[in-house]
Amino acid sequence: MTAAPELSTRSDRAAQIVAVARRILDDEGVEALTMRRVAEAIGVRAPSLYKHFATKRALEAALIEEGMVEMGQVLHDAVSSSPRGGAVRSLLEAYRRAATSRPALYRLATAGPLPREDLPPGLEAWAGEPFIRVTGDPGRAQALFSLAHGLVILELDQRFPPGSDLGRTWEAGAAAFAT
Amino acid sequence: MTAAPELSTRSDRAAQIVAVARRILDDEGVEALTMRRVAEAIGVRAPSLYKHFATKRALEAALIEEGMVEMGQVLHDAVSSSPRGGAVRSLLEAYRRAATSRPALYRLATAGPLPREDLPPGLEAWAGEPFIRVTGDPGRAQALFSLAHGLVILELDQRFPPGSDLGRTWEAGAAAFAT
DNA sequence: TTGGCTGGCTAACGATGTTAGCTATAATGG
DNA sequence: CCATTATAGCTAACATCGTTAGCCAGCCAA
Known part of the structure; x- marks a missing residue:
């Protein structure tokens, strides 16, 4: 909000x-x-x-900022327009779609440490808000974020055995966190 | 098994x-x-x-093999010796401890695509078995693995806001998947 | 006019993975 | 026992990368 x-x-x-x-x-x-x-x-x-x-890292930080803004907007929209009781699923769906549609940017923005000193203050917290809105609890929010990130990054890196039914995998993840 | x-x-x-x-x-x-x-x-x-x-990547593959063997052994042991009903927590605890005690190897082994052609066949499936044993379902197993990996990699990369209570975060994750 | 700032340029450095081509030693086969 | 071949080291070098030093043309204000 x-x-x-x-x-x-x-x-x-x-x-x-x-x-x-x-x-x-x-x-x-x-x-x-x-x-x-x-x-x-x-x-x-x-x-x-x-x-x-000043450095390539600083240029990357600008890209990361762009990525976090886009991702944050998508997630805020998703939870705002989610149907009653389906907020977790809406959030995960939006997360998956946003990340896989810009795979290189997602990887750049999430692999390795965050260059926090080169990012606008508050951006990180704002982008993470939807997870709190949906879970109501910081611990659960971070766990749900971890799940979403793990699912995305493993999917992008093709770490799941070939032939895996990723739809079922995402669904199982959503079910575990659905209220 | x-x-x-x-x-x-x-x-x-x-x-x-x-x-x-x-x-x-x-x-x-x-x-x-x-x-x-x-x-x-x-x-x-x-x-x-x-x-x-033949290439640096091949040498890395040897290290990745070593890492997967060690990790697989730890996880198999953890679920074998877990108390009744506490298998998910035992697995997650073991995963976290094994990964954070060799952070660079864990990152090397899990960041980017797997060099499957340079790894012994069956190793990947064997290392992932404990997740299936604990969840009873491939979809849930992959989701739990995603959660574990997400939690670990975000912790290693210090992606959680400074001051986060990671104990609570891991506990929330375990709770979501506990039977 | 002058002086400094802005934003280009070339040349170069050190690090990286990797290849080409040479050579000494060890193993093997007639 | 000698001849050949495979093994495993070496030096020199290449292309690519991020990055720095040092130079210079143009512009704008004092």
Whole structure:
């Protein structure tokens, strides 16, 4: 219910860099996201990017911020419009769809430690709110988030044995947390 | 209950390389695991390693195999010796302890796609068996595994907000899946 | 006019995985 | 017992990566 936090403001050039990086990430995958590749797509040389982002990690943080905003919005919408008693399922469905439709960004945003110092304060909490709304309890919220993330990341990485019925797997997860 | 599958056999040198790589991984973290670092610790030059492992990924696969065997053994033991009705909790506790005591190996073994072609057949299924024993259903087993993995990886990556009571989070997860 | 800021550039560094090509030693077969 | 072949090391090098140093052109304010 809380309003989305203030997002970072960027110069035109910086915004363009982020947009181009995002397109490369979505279209060509995470291994294509190199400073030289981003620079080339803009029509500039790699070292020039460092006039706008101190490090590749900082550029990634901008992408992570974008990903968290989109994901948070999707999840807030999902729980707001969920049918009576079906909030957990709506949340999990929305989570799965949002993550698998931008797999590289999801991975970038969730693998490894969060660069919290490069993210707007409050963003993390805001994006996680839907889990609290749906469970009513911080411990249960974090457990449900862990389940959702585990399901998504294992699905993206094809860690389930080939031929697994992932629909049943997600359903079993939802059933465990349904009220 | 199934017996552990046959493991890979290696020459003395290959086994030594894996052992050294494992020590570096455990003691110095994943970013220290480079071909040159491993070679140096053995007293050899990096290109010589390629006489024993075709690629770094193949060496990592050997480490992943080791990790899956250790983890599988721990989980099998945990469900075998679990008190009546407490199998889910025993399994989750064992999973958490085994993963967090070798964080770099756990990450290596679970981040990104499995190099299935470099792993002994049956190992993956054997390591996952305890989840089926405890849930009685493949869908629920995969969901419980997803929860365990999500909890562990988010904990290792410090993705939970600082100050979180992870004990409560794990307990909430166990409660959702307890029979 | 001058001085500094902005944002490009080239050249280069060090690290990484990996390959090519050479060589010494060990094993094997006639 | 010698000849050959496989094993396992070596050096040199390559391409790619993030990143830094140092230079310079243009613009804007004092």
